Amino acid sequence: MSLCKESIDYFIQKYGVDAFSSLGITGQMHGVLYVNNDGKCISPLITWQDRRAEIFENGINAIQEIYNRTGKYVPAGYGLATHFYNKCHNMVPKDIAKICTIHSFVAMTLTNTKKPVMHVSDCHSFGLYDSETDGWDFSSIALLGISEDILPKIVSNPFIIGNYKGISVCVAIGDNQASFIGSVKSFDSLLINIGTGAQVSVLADNEDKHNIEIRPLSGKYLIAVGCSLAGGLAYETLKNFFRDVYKMANLIPPENIYECMNKTGELNDNAPLFDTRFIGTRKNPEIRGSIENLGIHNFTAANFIYGVLKGIANELYSLYKQLNVDVDKIVGSGNAIRKNPLLRKIIEETFQMQLKIPINDEEAAFGAAIYGIVASKRFPDISSAVKSLVHLEN
Template sequence: MKLIGLDIGTTSLCGVVVDTQTSAIVDQKTRSNDASVAGEGHAYLQDASRIFSIVQDIVQELLGRHRDVAAVCVSGQMHGVLYLDKDGRPVSPLFTWLDGRGNLHCDGKRTYRDAFAGLTGYEVPTGYGLLTHFVNVQKGEVPSDAAALCTIADYVTAKLANIAHPVTEPTLAASLGVFDLVKSRFDEEALLRAGIRPMMLPTVVPSCTVVGHMDDGVQVVTGVGDNQASHIGSVQSLADTLLVNVGTGAQLSLMVHEHVSVPGFETRPFPGNRYLLVSATLGGGKSYALVESFFRQVLELCGVATQEPQYGAMDHLLAKASQENLRNDSRQRSGSGAAPGALVHTTLTVSPQFYGTREDPSSRGAITNISEDNFTPLDLMVGVLDGIAIELHQYVKALPGTLQMNIKHLVGAGNAIRKNVYLASIVQDIFGRSLLVPRHREEAAVGAALCAGVGVGAYESFNEAAADVIDYALPS
């Protein structure tokens, strides 16, 4: 059979087709997410109906080329929330995970985030859906005809499955906040203390449950969080692989069999009654993009105004410096494996927390140990890339020894890893392991397709599905 996996990202939407007979990804369609709409200063909104329209176009195009599709599953950007009426129609925009209003002060002293934590007993990061809903409740901005709230993946799943009330599963439900991971349900008593009515919540069912059918009979499986979907779509051996995903932000994720709490990590549900330890930074590729933007501003200062990205020039400078290191036989870091050239060193120290951290949004980055020898564009670039990898590795060092010893493989994913070979080499070097990168690029969409396959019995387990479809390459 064939399976469709969909991924609703913040900036793009993608659909892939996996053929279980040939164990291959046989088709793919990607569209820009042009659904952004204007909002107040700290809001980040998208048009949910526009998103579904794009998804519908992708699905119909893929079905037009593949008539033997058995099931579809939607992966979606986590944490965001939208409101639906009693018939399942959107009555609000999607408040995405980038919505920052939880950090605003609600009474002159406390932020909405602090007030919500005091009422519920849950520390919920800004951008998580139920904190966003709390802000809307406090400000009187919940639509009068709102009958339910849900994530964007839940909404699209309900529309595809022709059901009115949204159905969710643990990975997406937990991304809204105030979710009991052990009991696998929302903590309704805590929400009532915050003035949130449980009747607004989506129905929670097990992951990979068939919730309905499309008009042409294709089975629709519950959605899945894009974090978990990316892990499933990237990792062959779930039990002993650490995934480093660097895109706009950066994440580490490690699947564990039992519920554990580790400082610096969030414990999230994982399909199959497992859990995913996740640490996330807000910088990642976004921090390196800040350097590129700085260089363009310098060009403008010199009278060369341009909107052309300068990553090509930056890559050229890194490659040139690497080749000079090789020619000079300068000192090289150990364990760099398949690095394309000698890693360039800098004595500049960069903490790339330019956008704060999830734990402390007010935290800021720093550039230290500046001297006349290292105050150069190259040192700034290398310092930021080093800082991205080092910040992630600090979380690994905080893992209990038993979990660290269990890690046998390191997998890299995300556009920043794929597009910046030098970053991949630095990650490989600092983590001290060869970095494997999936040959396919749309990890979350592939993970969603594998969830669809498990949901309809095409695969007995995720390990079987991953071994069947995922293939690796060294960074090149």
């Protein structure tokens, strides 16, 4: 928290309080943090990458037990799946008052309040979200023996929860939704985001048309989302392999292996075919990646680099086709796309469309700022705000 406050204070000192319409906040979705009655965190952040809910004991794991009791599927890493596991194993901190996301904790602390307020985007990311009420599915949560008292209040629109040194603070929103807001110039675009994981996101007009996950964006707006667990992580796995080869030969790896990889890889129709689902999928965590079309002539570093990047793009394209929507504009965000021209070319080749990149980097932070501006009534809604504030490279 001290770093957050130092950063904000730096800009307040540099530009003055009057330069701010509000503070927008975003952070890692799905993960869970425990806080006490004083609004203090009493646990480390348990992130979306935590897999404890997949651990089998006596032939069953927490995910299956949640499904058996509620008929709802909550993936590993989602806040309520993690909390349910902790509850069943007496791992919940004794002084718990609320559970929340890390960014809702930041917003609460900045406003000097003691109870977190969570955006509907985070409510959905915890699992057991009720689309009818735009909030918690209290009936299902009760079947798990979880007290509704520990669940934060949920808001679904741009909302000012308090102030920090006279500056309005907007409710924190999930990073997937924030990235969508901060990347697309118009809501008829498909967003391709590649970080550690990867997602394709597009505005959804209803909850029945799509065969994939529907997430609340804000108010009446929904987004259809296809998620890959190993987006940038797949490329990082290949980097680690190359690093190990250097170590095996008693050589010092280059300071930036990624830069070497990006220069070495090239478009190649005869490259090995990689399935990059190295850590499974949310619905099938046991599935693993594979390599096909591997021969003596394409067993090279350059072909492996291309093959992994093409595998990432192929999985995202498959997820896009499952959305059952047709778009003619794709936008890319995340450092994996920004810093890798080869990946950009592969995505364009795979989707058969030109990939546009936002002029602003740190798209999620930019989207949170836009959301905060809408909360301060500078724009009537987020659609008009993105049309005015988001700009794409030519």
